[in-house]
Amino acid sequence: MVAEQLKLENQICFPVYAASRLIIRKYQPYLEKLGITYPQYLVMLVLWEHEQLPVNDIAQKLILNTNTVTPLLKRMQTLGLLKREKDSLDERKVLIRLTEKGKIMQKEAESIPQNIADSIHCTSMNLEDLFSLKKQLEQLILCYTK
Amino acid sequence: MVAEQLKLENQICFPVYAASRLIIRKYQPYLEKLGITYPQYLVMLVLWEHEQLPVNDIAQKLILNTNTVTPLLKRMQTLGLLKREKDSLDERKVLIRLTEKGKIMQKEAESIPQNIADSIHCTSMNLEDLFSLKKQLEQLILCYTK
């Protein structure tokens, strides 16, 4: 006999985990055209909003450890998307800023959010539901980060 | 100027991705005591419910590819948690079933869900909210898997 609380269908953790991977899969065809991965896309979103940021600030915004972000940024530098240079005011910090190629990519990415939204051909889930879901997840993240 | 739809805070994708990793982090101290990882825990949940399953059925239940599940199961076999044997009726299939050690672990895992639930010391999020969130995520998963 399986304890009720140990059934897969009764876990809150699994739907979050599965939904995360499924959403990333939805993004892939669009990101493939830009030649970047999903975490790289998140870094681009941050850098399109901020002219210049140290590694740690990017990691905090994405709730990632720096030992994940450092190699991620290095791969993006290899792709020619961004530059890394020491902060002259604090030599510990490495400042990240987009290259021209990185800035130009924003134009190509502008249509992605709408494309993703349109790709949900699901009568039982509309944009309002998505917004409410987003709000609830942000609550959960607040609980889990403090 | 950043297009509104490209701001990190306006993405539905990011909260799901971040919440998934944060939840997994919450599980880690408990799973560490059992000597398993989070994806391995999910496999255990499936096998505590099903005496015997082919690799593909486990992959489908967890919405994972078999090229993720095969090495995962091999590591779990090395840990002595499960056995792998060919299906005599269909030699393509590999049937997975728990060892005694794997079955015994269920007892130790029984308290985990309650511990996780208790660990949310967040006044703005109760169990009812979590249940509603789970239902909405399951809707999203339905949309994204069909």
Added chain:
DNA sequence: TTTAATTATATCGTGTGCGATATAAAAATA
């Protein structure tokens, strides 16, 4: 009944994600 197509699993390569640890620079303290 050969041959072709499908199915189930496995292998390989690349990119995360993170715990543990290292290193250098800055800040705090004795």
Added chain:
DNA sequence: TATTTTTATATCGCACACGATATAATTAAA
């Protein structure tokens, strides 16, 4: 000022995830 502590980034090792591909067994079709 010398020493200790903290902060910012990087390195290493391991376990996922998954696209692409390979292989063997089964099924479908010619």
